[in-house]
Amino acid sequence: MARRYLIDRLSSRAEPIRPEATGDDRYLQPIQDGANVLGIIPGTELPDEYVIVGAHYDGQGTSCRTTVPGDGVCNSATDNAAGVAAALSIAQDLVDHPPRRSVVIALWDGEEANLRGSIAYVNAPVVPLAQTVAYVNFDVLGSNLLPSLRTTTFAVGAETGGSVLTGIVRDAVDADALDTAMVSAVLGAYRSDYTAFLTSSIPTVFFSDSTGPCYHTPGDDIDVVDFDKLDHQVATATRVVRALANSRSAVLPSTSGTASAPGIRIYRGSMAGLCVPLSTLHAAPRDAPRMTRGQHDSLHLCCQGLAPFTPCRSPGALHKSTGRATRRRQCSRPARRAPGQSSCRPLCVVAAIPP
């Protein structure tokens, strides 16, 4: 049903990737147990160079991480209906302002099944990878990690496109009131569809709010979507896609699409899904073990277990609460899991972010 709806939405904005097929198949790339939905907006001057804008449309369905009495369905509103909406919004912008380069709108299936859709794509691309200048990914948008981070979001991995992509993302970020923290690809933990492109040496930037309290729960429903934040995220990403698609200078991929930028140092723990500046969390240096004195300002705290510190609530409800809980518990040790309470898993990374 979701697939049918998306084909409807996409077909009014983009051309089919398989014009020789019939009906819905013209927009579908079959994969194991599903299909990617793909459309293309042809470039006016450089039609053989491509930007890919992608978001996964598969969700949790009835296989949620937790269950709420009376609600066994995860509607996956922020993860990733909001990301799909962002991709479709950008498609509309490109229709209104035809791009110089071609843009492929890619709505992936099977992200929750080990990135199956995007991996299938790079193994059988509909446009040449060698002429794909960049991949822009959306996964988890319009979401708030913590009450204190309502105006914070993340742009992951711009350094994989060197100074060109870094500059484009920074300009787009600077033009918006939203505080978009640019963090290294390594801090996205390779947990979304950008991974397949990264391993194909294609520069990528991944917009995300990371995994908040509603992540993979029945609570990830439309009432927790922060639409004001989503508007800002879409505006920022639209500027990035416009710049990539219209740049007068070459934005072809570097031959060394690198996964980890110089200067990153992992200090402790294992890879995790979220990263926030320590200064935002007001964490004292003692909370970040082995941190070198003087590096405080450039450090981010990344904790998979941070998300359950706040309940899954609507933006309005979160606004009334304070960020105090974030300081009460750090991820240095697991909290005992009590009935009705969420857990705190001891997964923390402290890493230096490259300037």
Ligand SMILES: [Zn+2]
């Ligand atoms: Zn997702």
